[in-house]
Amino acid sequence: MAKRIYVADDEKNICFLIQNFLEKEGFEVRCFEDGESILAACEEQMPDLCILDVMMPGMDGLTVCTRIRQKSHVPIIIVSAKDSPLDRITGITLGSDDYLVKPFLPLELVTRVKALFRRVDAFSGQEEENSENLELGDIVLFPGRRTASLKGEEFALTPLEFDFLRHMLEHPEHAASRDDLLKALWKVDSKEVDTRAVDDMVKRLRKKLKEQKSLVKIETVWGYGFRLTAGGDE
Numbered sequence: 001m002a003k004r005i006y007v008a009d010d011e012k013n014i015c016f017l018i019q020n021f022l023e024k025e026g027f028e029v030r031c032f033e034d035g036e037s038i039l040a041a042c043e044e045q046m047p048d049l050c051i052l053d054v055m056m057p058g059m060d061g062l063t064v065c066t067r068i069r070q071k072s073h074v075p076i077i078i079v080s081a082k083d084s085p086l087d088r089i090t091g092i093t094l095g096s097d098d099y100l101v102k103p104f105l106p107l108e109l110v111t112r113v114k115a116l117f118r119r120v121d122a123f124s125g126q127e128e129e130n131s132e133n134l135e136l137g138d139i140v141l142f143p144g145r146r147t148a149s150l151k152g153e154e155f156a157l158t159p160l161e162f163d164f165l166r167h168m169l170e171h172p173e174h175a176a177s178r179d180d181l182l183k184a185l186w187k188v189d190s191k192e193v194d195t196r197a198v199d200d201m202v203k204r205l206r207k208k209l210k211e212q213k214s215l216v217k218i219e220t221v222w223g224y225g226f227r228l229t230a231g232g233d234e
Helices: 012-024 035-044 061-069 085-093 106-124 159-170 178-186 196-211
Strands: 004-008 028-032 049-053 076-080 098-101 134-136 139-142 147-150 216-221 225-230
Touching (some): 004 012, 004 035, 028 035, 035 061, 049 061, 049 106, 061 076, 076 085, 076 106, 085 159, 085 196, 098 106, 139 159, 159 178, 159 196, 159 225, 178 225, 196 216, 196 225
Parallel strands (some): 004 049, 049 076
Antiparallel strands (some): 134 139, 139 147, 216 225
16 A cells, blocks of 8 residues: 655645655655645544645644644654754754755655655564563663553653653663764754753653653753653652
């Protein structure tokens, strides 16, 4: 069965171009001119992948990304004319899996779409027992499926939050510096992006952990970075 892709962009010529190239590769594509329309379609049936333009009338692509990510782990590619490191990090922090700057070659988009599907298929094809689970306190991460549980229940995480916890749990004896986290998760360093991007992500994840009354805490190592601990309830 063909993979279903939703594309949201208010520039009809760009939508047509994307649709044309993706359909030639065997994908099923639907185009939308605004954020509200693609969200309504996702409510009816979630696609296999979403491509979202940032600047759209009404609801922008970043807001759409946030709304979709609240309900699904479907792969999301953000496309935007904004090319600063901070813009890229904002897109990834909100839950997108890739960020492509306009103007771009259609074949580049096709390549990235295929790469995302290969990654998703690889994860879904792995057996849980063949993956080394990562545990701390009441949290368990399943890297093969890129899912997590907290107190035995599913714990919804954005891709970036998952990668942060995975990085921390794979290095349990060490605190992680902000610069190390930028390099590991965002593939940039503090010369390109303010380290507050790390703090913003940690703040959101702390809130999630606190709301679920998790034993796991993200401690600040002042002047350096963060470490995970598993203590008692506050």
